[in-house]
Amino acid sequence: MNMEVDHSLEQANGSCDDDDGQIRTGTLWTCVAHIITAVIGAGVLSLAWSTSQLGWIAGPVALLCFAIITYVSAFLLADCYRSPDPIKGTRNRTYIDAVRLNLGKIHAWFCGLLQNLSFYGTAIAYVITTSTCMRAIQKSNCYHREGHDAPCAYGNTIYMLLFGAVQIVVSQIPDFHNMEWLSVIAAIMSFTYSFIGFGLGFAKVIENGTIKGSLTGVPAANTADKLWLAFQALGDIAFAYPYSMILLEIQDTLKSPPPENKTMKKASMLAIFMITFFYLCCGCFGYAAFGNDTPGNILTGFGFYEPYWLVDFANACIVLHLVGGYQMYSQPVFAVSERWFTQKYPNSVFVNKFFTFKLPSLPPLKVNLFRxxxxxxxxxxxxxxxxxxxxxxxxxxxxxxxxxxxxxxxxPVEMYFVQKKISRWTRKWIVLRTFSIFCLFITIICLIGSIEGLISAKLG
Structure with a gap:
């Protein structure tokens, strides 16, 4: 009787779904928190540098263009959560599931490879960023004690190892559905350090009494170098925005009604609007404050020395945010890998057996050796x-x-064609195909510039 009452209450609250029995409690605001956690991360710290390379015209325009592109992508992809009907169809709980159903196994294999490489690469970037921020806290305190010209040099290795140790523990969170609290904390941290970066840049502009920078950005030794740096700057902006690869995983946490695709579209609009506002503030005020001397990382490049405690606090917020951000991009990899091993070795105790431990004053802890x-x-x-x-x-x-x-x-464009049954050479097909080709061109030039920059940094 109690089980029946509980189940009916869950259905009344819209948290238990009839089609798969999964309890979903996500709302518009938890969805916004997940998006902000996924998007505002390491990328925001490089936006002032990116703006400085592109200049006062191309820099803000690029930020706005990537915001529009990101929303169009999210809009197209949100309708692919259920197929064939975007409201009552079968759920595609992951990005790869949607690609497999709409485009076939070959596309799904290629998508899975790229997606998991992207997740893995983002996790690496977050380790780098976290260690940089932790080192910046130590350097900030050193500069405050000994002066801005003091030789305050510290390594990255110990901080990377420390962050890795924390992630080993946090990675035992079972899945996305158990991460709402972590995403909310991470989203608050991301707004905090973004606002601090904006505030410090704004204060620096007032202190200088002038807006630095130029229409064409930082000058380079020759045209080729200028192009490489501009392409790399576009690549940094491209990294800062999209969250398509985990959009469906986030959408799968939403309860219904209202339909999940409508909630996701609304959440995407709200989140991208807030994100773009902070991106423009951080990028533009950072460039206005430092001009040609804009550091690669606005909070760790020591354009700001004082107030040192505020710089320390901002970097601490980044570290806390990236603890959650790392998990946002790692949990999908964990889920796919563990599902594959479970299907491959259904009788393995190592893969499938869970052991329950009960610690005093804590809920039961389930442990799996393979996990x-x-x-x-x-x-x-x-x-x-x-x-x-x-x-x-x-x-x-x-x-x-x-x-x-x-x-x-x-x-997203190809799945939208299939989902909406859009015929070739219709007006919508031509517009979306042109949009896709334009973005492909942007990707190629970003990749060329960034690889050249990576090689130069390694050789240098």
Whole structure:
């Protein structure tokens, strides 16, 4: 009797779905929190540098264009959560499921490869960013004690290892449905440090009494160097925006009614509006404050020395945010890998057996040996690679270029064609195909510039 009452209450609250029995409690605001956690991360810190490379016209225009492109991508993809009907169709709980159903197995295999490489690369970028921020806190305190010209030099390795140790523990969170609290905390942290970065830039502009920078951006030794840096800047912006590869995973946390695609579209509009506002503030005021001397990372490049405690607090917020951000991009990899091993070895105790531990004053803890080993190895590998390539702007540019067209543009557009049964050479087909080709061109130039920058940094 109690079970029947509980079940009826869950259905009345819209948190238990008849089609798969999964309890979903996500709302518009938890969805916004997930999006902000996924989007505002390492990318925001490089936007002032990107704006400085592009100049006062191309920089803000590029930020706005990528915001529009990201929303169009999210709008197209939200309708692919259910197929064939976007409201009552079968759920596609992951991005790969949607690609497989709409485009076939070959596309799904290619999508899965790119998506998991992107998740993995983003995790590496977050390890680099976290260590940079932790080192910046130590350097900030050193500069405050000994002066701005003091030789305050510290390494990255110990901080990467520390962040990796924390992620080994946090990675034992079972899945997305258990991460709402972490996303809310991470979203608050992301707004906090973005606002601090904007505030420090604004204060610096007032202190200077002038707006620095130029219409064409930072001058370079020759035209080729200018182009490489501009392409890399576009790659950094491309990294800062899209979240298509985890949009459907976020959408799968939403309860209904209202239909999930409507909630996701509304959440995407709200989140992208807020994100773009902070991106423009951080990018433009950072460039206005420092002009040609804009650092690659606005909060760790020490354009700001004082108030040192506020710089420390902002970097601490980044670290806390990236603890959650790392999980946002790692949980889908964990889910796909563990599902594959469960299907491949259904009788394996190592893979499928869960052991329950009860600790005093804590809820029961379920432990799986395969989960512990696989997730630990994953975290260790991302940490190790970050130690080998600790180049912030260049790594972000490469990842942004690799993710942008195939995952944020190509697959959503192609699935939308299938979902809406859009015929070739119709007006909508021509517009979306032109949109996709334009974004492909942007991806190619971003990738070329970012790879050149990564090679130059490694050789230098």
């Amino acid at each position: 512990i080993c696989f997730r630990t190895a994953y975290v260790v590998s991302t940490t190790a690679i970050a130690m080998v390539f600790p180049y912030f702007n260049q790594v972000l540019g490469v990842l942004g270029a690799l993710n942008f067209w195939p995952l944020a543009i190509y697959f």
